[in-house]
Each structure stands twice: as C-alpha cells, then as structure tokens.
Amino acid sequence: MTHGFTLRDLHAMAAAACRADRSLASDAHTRYDVAWSAIATALSEADEPPARAELVRVGWQAIYNEVREMRHMFGHRDKDGTNEVASSPRFRQYWTLPPAYPEDGLIERLALPQILARLTDAERAAVVALAVHDDYQSAADALGIKYSALTARIATARQRFRMHWYAPETAPPVKGTDRRVGSRTQQLRTHCRNGHELSGDNVYRRPNPKPGRRGERVCRVCESERSKARWVRKKEAAA
Incomplete structure (x- = not known):
C-alpha cells in the first residue's frame, strides 16, 4: 500500500467505516466494498499521509452517498428510510402517471417556430442576439445598433409574439421589467x-x-x- 498503510490497515478502516455508518440500508458486503474502494482511492490520490480517522470518514461518507444514489434510482422517498421502492411521488409521476394534458407540450413546440416566423428579420435578429449575449448592451453592440434601437425591436417583437401566442384571446399585460444585469x-x-x-x-x-x-x-x-x-x-x- 502507500503512505505506510497496509492491506490489513485498509481492511480495518473499511470495517470501521461500516460500523460508523448508521443507515444499514444495504447488505454488509456492499457497504464494505464501497468503503474499501473509497479509502483505497483516497490513499492513492493523497499527496501527504492522511489521518486514519479521515480515511474512515471517507469510507462511511462513500457508503452514505452510495445508499443515497441507490435510493434515488429506485424511487425511495427522501429523508424516510421506511418507504418502499417507487414511493417517491416524482418517481411515480415519471414512470406511471401520464401528463394530464399531453397536447400542451406538443402544441407549444409546433406553435413556437410558426410565431417566430411572423417576426421581421430585424426583430428576429434582436431576439437571437439577446438570447446569445444575455445582455441588452452587448446584444446591441453585436448588431451594431444603439441600445434604444435594440430595446425598441425587442419590445415590438415581444408584442407581436404575445399577440399571436394568445390569439384569438387578448394577451395579458406584461408585469415587471426584463433586467439582464443588476x-x-x-x-x-x-x-x-x-x-x-x-x-x-x-x-x-x-x-x-x-x-x-x-x-x-x-x-x-x-x-x-x-x-x-x-x-x-x-x-x-x-x-
């Protein structure tokens, strides 16, 4: 081994990490293997000899992380070790519950390019520049226009987009101000x-x-x- 630790020491530290773990959420062999691998990796990557207590901590933290990942994968509810597989509401929603209105996402994906095509070339260029630079002044500089010209194009593009998006109904008023920087x-x-x-x-x-x-x-x-x-x-x- 390295840094003066032997395989016997590695076994003892992995066993100590298993005893320090309070979850007991997997079988003993799995917990030991996870702790052993994590401690061996920490030893091989350490530049200076680590303390034994620190290596034991690395072991039981690795067990905790492994258990947490497995619980997440199998859909256990967080912060409750008594729940069964697929007890998480999000897990059940993803795997078993169909969306209430599946057509909404499809309609949006079809409507977006159709409405963007209604914008003028100048408006569409302003929207793309703002999306790329995420800042009004930077977008204006990229297009070679004044800041006021960019905001005017964005305002008309937003108005035109909302008019078509909510048609045949009237678009609700815009609340707040779009601020890209503090x-x-x-x-x-x-x-x-x-x-x-x-x-x-x-x-x-x-x-x-x-x-x-x-x-x-x-x-x-x-x-x-x-x-x-x-x-x-x-x-x-x-x-």
Whole structure:
C-alpha cells in the first residue's frame, strides 16, 4: 500500500467505516466494498499521509452517498428510510402517471417556430442576439445598433409574439421589467468569493419572487460544499 498503510490497515478502516455508518440500508458486503474502494482511492490520490480517522470518514461518507444514489434510482422517498421502492411521488409521476394534458407540450413546440416566423428579420435578429449575449448592451453592440434601437425591436417583437401566442384571446399585460444585469455601472462577477468560475454548468440562478427580475447567480461548487458540511455536522451531532 502507500503512505505506510497496509492491506490489513485498509481492511480495518473499511470495517470501521461500516460500523460508523448508521443507515444499514444495504447488505454488509456492499457497504464494505464501497468503503474499501473509497479509502483505497483516497490513499492513492493523497499527496501527504492522511489521518486514519479521515480515511474512515471517507469510507462511511462513500457508503452514505452510495445508499443515497441507490435510493434515488429506485424511487425511495427522501429523508424516510421506511418507504418502499417507487414511493417517491416524482418517481411515480415519471414512470406511471401520464401528463394530464399531453397536447400542451406538443402544441407549444409546433406553435413556437410558426410565431417566430411572423417576426421581421430585424426583430428576429434582436431576439437571437439577446438570447446569445444575455445582455441588452452587448446584444446591441453585436448588431451594431444603439441600445434604444435594440430595446425598441425587442419590445415590438415581444408584442407581436404575445399577440399571436394568445390569439384569438387578448394577451395579458406584461408585469415587471426584463433586467439582464443588476447594474450598468458594475460588471457581473466572473468568480465567486471562493475563486470558482461562475460560468457554464457551475452557475445557476435562484428563482426570484419579483416578476421580471432574474434570480441570484449561485456557485454550484460552493453550494455542494455547504450541503456536505451541513450533512457532516448533522451526522456528528447525531453520533
């Protein structure tokens, strides 16, 4: 083995991880194999000799994650170990319950390209530029037009789109303002406070209860680490 640990040590730590796991949600052999693999991986990837307690923690956390993934795959209800397979409402909805109105999704997919075709070339270019750049000023610069010209095209495109989308009924009034940035004088952050890049799959927006307002951008890495820390504190408090 590495860092002074032997196979006997690895076996002892995997067994200790099994004893530390309180879920007992799978058979003993599976829990042992999961813990053994996680500890062996942590040892092989460590630059410095890790503490034995830390390796045991890695083992029982791996057991917990494995159990959680298996429960999710088989549709167990979260936070309740007594429920049976396919007890989660979302699981049953996905696999057994047909949508109440399946035609809605089909109608929307057919109507969207038909209504977009009703826009003028200038309006359609403005909509595409705004979708690509996600910022009014950047979209205007990309098209080589003034900011006011872009907002005017977006306004007429929105009005025309809503007119056809709700036809033959009258479209309801638009509530709120479409704001793509928090401030024109302050650039959007490119990294979170912990240095993680806010782009691609590492960023998502929380829902904003105010109409027309975009939610706060959240770093997925930081959110995942906070969730793990909360779970560890809860596990230690219950021990």
